[in-house]
Amino acid sequence: MGYKDFGLEDRLNVLVCGVYGLLLLQREKIGEKGKEVGRIVGEEIDILKKPLRAIGAILFYLLLLTNSLFYGIINCSFYPDWARMEKHIVHRGQWEGQNLPNSFESFRLYKTGLEADVILLNDGKTLAVAHTADFTPQGQPVNDDMFEQMTSPDNFAKIKVSKGEKQGGAAPFFTEYLAGCYDRGISATFEIRASKPEMALKTARRTVETVKEMRDAGTFKVQGKESPEFLEQMAIHSFSAEAITEAQHALEETGLSLKLGFTWLSSYEHASKNPIAATALRYYHEGDNWEQAGLKAAKDLGCNFVFFVEPSKMTAELVQEAHSLGLELYVFIRSNENTLELRKKLLDLKVDKLLY
Secondary structure, three states: OOHHHOOHHHHHHHHHHHHHHHHHHHHHHHHHHHHHHHHHHHHHOOOOOOHHHHHHHHHHHHHHHHHHHHHHHHHHHHOOOHHHHHHEEEHHHOOOOOOOOOOHHHHOOOOOEEEEEEEEOOOOOOEEEOOHHHOOHHHOOOOHHHHHHHOOHHHHOOOEEEEOOEEEEEOOEHHHHHHHHHHHOOOEEEEEOOOOHHHHHHHHHHHHHHHHHHHHOOOOEEOOEEOHHHHHHOEEEEOOHHHHHHHHHHHHHHOOOOEEEEEEOOOHHHHHOOOOOHHHHHHOOOOOOHHHHHHHHHHHOOOOEEEEOOHHHOOHHHHHHHHHOOOEEEEEOOOOOOOHHHHHHHHHOOOOEEEO
């Protein structure tokens, strides 16, 4: 795919990337030399007295701008969805080049939206950022129920994040992860994980309460001023209808305005086997369209967005219907399906966010 294949929107995005490229070059490539040029230009150029020096400075900046625009166009030619990165969320923080899930390493160099899993530890108060599939003590797999019962805050503090043979640093508590996102200006999305609906309900409430406690403690303030945009962009989603309902109640009680989303699994069979998703099957009746039942569930639960996990089922009509119901539509892309072509296709359908 090249520049000539772009539509009007993508061509405008190329221009944005070009300008962004200029900023990157100024920051990363010019360095101290650029600062010295700036000092010389600012202190010594006098257009009337030193025309040759002035012309040289103008040519220098024209060359820099041309190079930057070319840099942006080349990048966008290969990655046309770069210019729409605000629509992208990185699943469990595993961006390209960083495959340690739900980790502090997720923050390194990354500057857009991250998604992480939240689970309640056995003290009933402390939240951890973790997916049980990432922990295999003594080589044995751990499910959500075992993790909830076995893991105290003290034990969790000793856990290291790992992926295959690669090991990272300590696994983060929810408060640490959220503070890290705020510090780096990264929008945060959290999935409520639990072994059963009752635990999902408790985890969702505790998540909202913890955010409120952090806000009251001044965690989201800089020089005494709070940045409300960070919390307004923060999102919670779950397969569990009970979790979303309880989060809604907790938001009303605390006065927070976090975004809520309901995740609709790929099929009836898949949902019926998931202990916290099965209760939401009341929104589906035999003969109904599966995806439209998901829209109905998200709307009835008072969500801001619906999360689908089957990209092949997405259509322009489904997206339009979601929007007409006042819902944003998010789509999860599995790692073995994650291609530039698929991402561009979904964004062209006006899908609001991609998780991959």
